[in-house]
Amino acid sequence: MPELSDRLAIPRARALYDYIARVMGRRMFLAQQECPHARFSEMEMEYLLQTTGRLPAIRGLDFMHDDYDGVAERALRWNGRGGIVTVCWHTGVEGFGYPDSKQEHPDFGRLLAYGTPENGLLRRRWDRAAGALSRLQEENVPVLWRPFHEFDGQWFWWGKEGGEAFRALWREMYRAFTEDYGLHNLIWVLGYADYVRPGWYPGSDVCDVLGSDTYHGVTTHAVAWPRLRALSPDKPLAFHECGTLPPPESFFREGAPWAWVMPWHTKWLTENNPPERVREIYRHERMITLDQVRRF
Numbered sequence: 208m209p210e211l212s213d214r215l216a217i218p219r220a221r222a223l224y225d226y227i228a229r230v231m232g233r234r235m236f237l238a239q240q241e242c243p244h245a246r247f248s249e250m251e252m253e254y255l256l257q258t259t260g261r262l263p264a265i266r267g268l269d270f271m272h273d274d275y276d277g278v279a280e281r282a283l284r285w286n287g288r289g290g291i292v293t294v295c296w297h298t299g300v301e302g303f304g305y306p307d308s309k310q311e312h313p314d315f316g317r318l319l320a321y322g323t324p325e326n327g328l329l330r331r332r333w334d335r336a337a338g339a340l341s342r343l344q345e346e347n348v349p350v351l352w353r354p355f356h357e358f359d360g361q362w363f364w365w366g367k368e369g370g371e372a373f374r375a376l377w378r379e380m381y382r383a384f385t386e387d388y389g390l391h392n393l394i395w396v397l398g399y400a401d402y403v404r405p406g407w408y409p410g411s412d413v414c415d416v417l418g419s420d421t422y423h424g425v426t427t428h429a430v431a432w433p434r435l436r437a438l439s440p441d442k443p444l445a446f447h448e449c450g451t452l453p454p455p456e457s458f459f460r461e462g463a464p465w466a467w468v469m470p471w472h473t474k475w476l477t478e479n480n481p482p483e484r485v486r487e488i489y490r491h492e493r494m495i496t497l498d499q500v501r502r503f
Contacts, residue, residue, distance in 0.1 A: 209441045212381075212415050215391045220349035222503040223291065224394055224415060227443050231466040235458060236495045237488065238265035238293065238469035239476065240448070245277045251476055258482050259489035262497040265351070266290055267469055271297040272304055275339035286348045290497050293351035293396065293447075293469070296336065299364065300328050311364040315372040319379055333380070337388040344392040353396040353447060354380060357420065359407045360400030370406035377409040398447050403434035411439055416466065420448030422475075427453050429463035445469075451479045455491040 211224050230236070239255060241248045255262055266285045268278045282292045299307025300318065317325040343350055358366040358373050366373055377397075384390045397414040399407070401421050417439055419431035428446050435444050443466040450471060458464055470476045476485075488494055 209415075209443070212395060212412055213385055213391055213393070215385070216394075217344065217347065217349065217392050219347050219503065220392050220394055223349045224443075226501070226503045227416075227466050230495070231443050232464050234493045234495050235465055236264040236291065236467035236500075238267055238291075238447075238467045239263040240267035240269070240469055240472045241281070242472045243269045243271045243274070243297075245272075245274055247473075248277070248281060251472055254477055255485070255489065259486050261489045262290075263469075264291055264495045264497050264500045265293055265467055265469065267472075268292065268294045269297060270294065270336055270339070273335065275335050279339040279342050282343055282348060282350070283346055286343075286346070288497065289500050289502070291351065291500065292343075292348060293353060294340075295353045295356050295398075297363075298332060300325065300332065303332075308363050312367050313364060315368045315376065319375055330383075333383060333388075337384060337390060340384075340390050340393065341388065344390060347392075349392050349394060351396050351416065352393040353398050353418075356398035356447070357400035358398075359404040373407055374409040378413055381409075381413040396445065396447065398445075399431070399435070401431075403431050403438075408438050411442070414442070416443045416445050418445035418447040418465075420446065422448070422450035422471075425451045425453050427458045427461045427463040428465075429461040432463045450475045452484055452488050454484070455488045455494055459493065 208228055211221055239251050242250050252262055268282060270278055285292055297305045297308045299311040300313050313325055317323045318329055320326055355365040361367055365376055395414045396416040396418060399419040403419050417435045421428050446465040446468040448469055448471055489496060
């Protein structure tokens with residue numbers, strides 16, 4: 208069985224990681240990303256409950272719009288219901304929203320150099336996120352932490368300088384979050400885009416779950432599986448974003464039994480997926496919903 212990269216990980220993070228690793232291949236956790244606008248954050252959960260009578264095992268959240276306190280509150284509530292939490296982060300270095308994450312193009316040499324204004328901006332962003340994650344750690348909540356996602360797509364600022372710069376950025380965040388901030392409740396999820404391009408892997412010592420996403424049609428995304436497995440022979444693999452769900456049994460038939468699958472929020476769930484397909488996947492015996500998550 209794989210072990211967490213952080214040797215100081217809290218016991219509950221270790222237990223969740225072991226749970227995910229043991230389940231993968233036999234069953235899949237269902238996940239759902241929530242709308243990042245706080246006043247609409249329950250929309251997807253209400254839709255799923257109304258459509259299927261069930262809720263996802265994993266709730267996806269986003270620190271976008273500097274919503275650190277709101278994300279922490281919702282994560283605590285979800286954990287209190289027995290659920291699993293995953294957090295991503297659309298942010299700029301200077302700005303704090305989705306447009307900033309795509310439009311900014313910082314100088315990586317200065318960004319990662321201690322004492323520069325650029326590094327100061329980056330660390331102030333990290334201070335805020337680490338504060339929210341630390342609050343969850345204090346409450347014994349493990350987090351599937353998925354920063355800098357879709358890096359090899361190169362549409363977000365963290366991927367614009369290529370693989371070498373990204374690897375340095377990832378490793379510096381890992382070091383800062385585990386050493387400087389003392390965060391040991393994180394399970395580090397490395398999220399590729401689409402077809403898993405070579406030259407971006409930061410190392411098995413700084414990630415715990417490998418994943419890829421795609422919005423290209425109705426697919427199990429099986430094409431990404433062997434490419435991810437070539438990078439790591441034993442770590443859990445995740446289909447951490449998708450637009451349209453395929454028939455549930457096809458994941459296992461096509462050799463892509465991901466640890467979890469997560470549709471994106473708003474229209475990606477409610478318009479791109481027929482209610483019949485959503486009900487089919489939520490009621491399938493090999494899919495784990497909130498009511499089926501065991502204690503970890």
